[in-house]
Amino acid sequence: MGSITIxxxxxxxxxxxxxxxxxxYDSLLLDIKKREFLEKxxxxxPFIEKIIWVDSIKSIFETVDSVVIAVPPNHQPNLxxxxxxxxxxxxxxxxxxxxxxxxxxxxxxxFLYQNDYKWxxxxxxxxxxxxxxxxxxxxxxxxLDQLKIIWKFKSFQxxxxxxxWKTQFHSGGGPLNFYGIxxxxxxxxxxxxxxxxxxxxxxxxxxxxLGDNIPNCKIFIDIDSDEETFAIxxxxxxxxxxxxxxFKNPFINESIIENQDIRCSLLKKFLYKSDMNNLLxxxxxxxVNNLWIKAIASY
Numbered sequence: 001m002g003s004i005t006i007x008x009x010x011x012x013x014x015x016x017x018x019x020x021x022x023x024x025y026d027s028l029l030l031d032i033k034k035r036e037f038l039e040k041x042x043x044x045x046p047f048i049e050k051i052i053w054v055d056s057i058k059s060i061f062e063t064v065d066s067v068v069i070a071v072p073p074n075h076q077p078n079l080x081x082x083x084x085x086x087x088x089x090x091x092x093x094x095x096x097x098x099x100x101x102x103x104x105x106x107x108x109x110x111f112l113y114q115n116d117y118k119w120x121x122x123x124x125x126x127x128x129x130x131x132x133x134x135x136x137x138x139x140x141x142x143x144l145d146q147l148k149i150i151w152k153f154k155s156f157q158x159x160x161x162x163x164x165w166k167t168q169f170h171s172g173g174g175p176l177n178f179y180g181i182x183x184x185x186x187x188x189x190x191x192x193x194x195x196x197x198x199x200x201x202x203x204x205x206x207x208x209x210l211g212d213n214i215p216n217c218k219i220f221i222d223i224d225s226d227e228e229t230f231a232i233x234x235x236x237x238x239x240x241x242x243x244x245x246x247f248k249n250p251f252i253n254e255s256i257i258e259n260q261d262i263r264c265s266l267l268k269k270f271l272y273k274s275d276m277n278n279l280l281x282x283x284x285x286x287x288v289n290n291l292w293i294k295a296i297a298s299y
Contacts, residue, residue, distance in 0.1 A: 003027040004066040006034075007079060008095075012070030013037055014044060016093075018260040019267035020068070021047055028052065029060045043259045066091035068271075072165045073172030074100040077108045084115060092119040093271060097181050098285065100172035102293045109285040118276035121285065123185030127269045129253050130245055134232065137244050138190055146235040147217040149183060152225035153249060158203065167202070175205040175223045176295055181288070182250075183219055184295060188287040192217060195294040207295055 004025045006012045013034060020028055032053045038044040054060050061067075065088055069076055077099050083089050092112070098105035098121060112119050125131060141147070157167050165171035166178050176184075192211040199206045203224035209217040215234075232245040247253060255265040275281070 001025045002066055002091075003029060003064040004068065005029045005060050005064045006068045006070065008068070008070030009034065009037060010070075011095075012068060014041060015261050015263055016068045016070060016267055016271075017044065017047060018257050018264045019271060021050055022257050022264070023268050023271050025066075029054050029064055031055075031057055031060065061086045061089065063088070065089060066093065068093045070095045072100075073097050073104070073177075074165065077104055077111075080108060081111065090118055091276060092117050094119060094121045096121050096123055096185070097172055097177055097292075100170065100177070102289045102296070105285070105292070106289050109282055109289070113278055113282040116278055118278060120270070120273070120276050120281050121185075122267070122270050123182055123288075124263070124266055124270075125182045125186045125250060126189060127266050127273065128250060129255070129266075130247070130250075134245055135190075137234075141215050141234060142236075143213045143215055145215040147215050148231075148233045148235055149217065149219040150229060150231045150233075151179075151183070151220070151250070152222045152227045152229050154225060154228075155179070155223040158224045169200070169202075174200070175203055175221045176200050176292075179223055180205045180207075180219070180221050180295070181292065183221070184291050185284075185288050187211075187217060188284065188291055190214065192291065193287070195291060198295045198297065200296070205295075209291070 001024055004020060006016050028050070029052045032055045035048065035053060038048050061083065067083065067089055069079060069092060071079060076094065080092065098108045156162065157164060166173040168174065169177060172178060187209050191214055192209040194210040195207050196210055197208040203222060205221045207219050228248050230247045230250040231243065234242040234244055236242065251262050251266065254262055256262065257264040
């Protein structure tokens, strides 16, 4: 299965680490400095002895063939560029967004394409358990219908008054860049190419997406809401509404890896998915980026 490492703390460790162990890579190498983080998390302690601990990041990079990169988007491009010196590294599993803004993301996707990496980006909704069901329902929509996507929750940062890059628009955070980018990618997948309205503030993003011969799609995201819901509705005319997706949150129906974050099984699917085609991901990233540019035009 090959050897892999994780660059990043936090979600990189409590999210990706259990997924990698459960997936069954031949070896997982980590910087010895990350051991203390695991020792403080009861759910991660059982994994400590399954990891090869190394005291040199350079040694790790000289050994592995795959890297998970789960660092802030303002750090991700430079980290990826530095890996070019290690010819043994062929596979990159990247977190969204690729960069803190569309310009940085475009430069990084160009670099990945030109250097012929196998890579993909964790736009989680595309790997979710409900995606195939929605894909089938979407294929039966009339282009005169209208889609409405509502996603409301209170983010960890706002709930706990933790103000870091995930709350800062210019660092790649906020309701669009960090959360809404999942919906941007989802709608890019289904052929949406334009945005005719977009309004963003510190906690809310509202937008209307258009595409050829598909229904217009309105989205509403509130990351500082006391209500928790994720719903996709089909609206027919002025009075008829059909619910297509309706969950408390978009990850709630994922399979559970025992005692781990609910998103771990989704990350396992992301790692397993054989979609690391350089050209296809480069082309898809351009579609995502073009929509992202249009979405932030009003900020």
